[in-house]
Amino acid sequence: MMKISIFFAPGFEEIEALTPADVLRRAGFEVDLLGLEPVVEGAHQIKVTMDKVLDxxxxxxxxxxxxxxxxxxxxLRKNHFVIESIKKQANSGKKVAAICAAPIVLEAAGLLEDRNFTNYPGFEExxxxxxxxxxxxxxxxxxxxTSKGPGTALEFSYQLVDxxxxxxQTLKEDMQYNFLQEIIRKK
Structure with a gap:
């Protein structure tokens, strides 16, 4: 079974962390929530209990x-364990994904050289x-x-599943995402 880790630091964007956790678990993958603390509070004061502490x-x-x-x-960018973990991950050919402002963490780890990426507007600076x-x-x-931001969290998560x-595709149907897309197209 594929194993995924989602890193949580104080001030994380809730939809960008919890949507991938939910979608990837629905897809049947093992997902660990790894936090810099045992309980991590997000940018909108939602507290999430971690599966493990990233120490x-x-x-x-x-x-x-x-x-x-x-x-x-x-x-995340300031944490040694985060930077070394994603360097090790990427350099071994395994996957790393970042959404919104998180590509700045990839930059800090030296993982964007000669790569295409996207992020929340302004963070490319x-x-x-x-x-x-x-x-x-x-x-x-x-x-x-990489992905743009909160509004792309579902598309980002489905891409990770694929x-x-x-x-x-089955998840999109089960979660009524395809229905939503059809309604949007009709407007």
Whole structure:
């Protein structure tokens, strides 16, 4: 079974962390919530109890997900265990994904050089490597996936399911996402 870790730091964007956790678990993957503290409070004062505390460099996951939010992404960027874990992950060819402001964490780890990426508008100014693609909901470049922001959390999550060999199309149908998209197209 594929194993995924989602990193939580104080000030994380709730929808960007909990949507992937929910969707990936619905897809049948094992998902661990790893926090810098045992209970982490998000940017909108929602507290989430972690499965584990990130107090060492981790290994053994098929995907690490970095939610954005501020100051959450900045707190991830400043954490040695986060940076070393995602470097190890990416350098071993395993997947790393970042949404919203979290590509600044990828930049801090040196993972965006010669890569295409997207992020919440304005954060590209903090990134000096790679090519920023403003017009994409998400960008997949090798083993790195990035996404725009809170409004793209479902698309981002479905993309992650597909990238891990899951069936996002069935999930979209089960979650009524396709129905929503059809209604939007008709307007």
């Amino acid at each position: 060492q460099v981790i290994d053994g996951y098929d995907l690490i997900v970095l939610p954005g939010g501020m100051p959450g992404a900045d707190n 903090q990134i000096s490597h790679g090519t920023y693609l403003d017009d994409r909901l998400f960008v997949v470049d090798g083993n790195i996936t 990238s891990l060999g899951g069936d996002a």
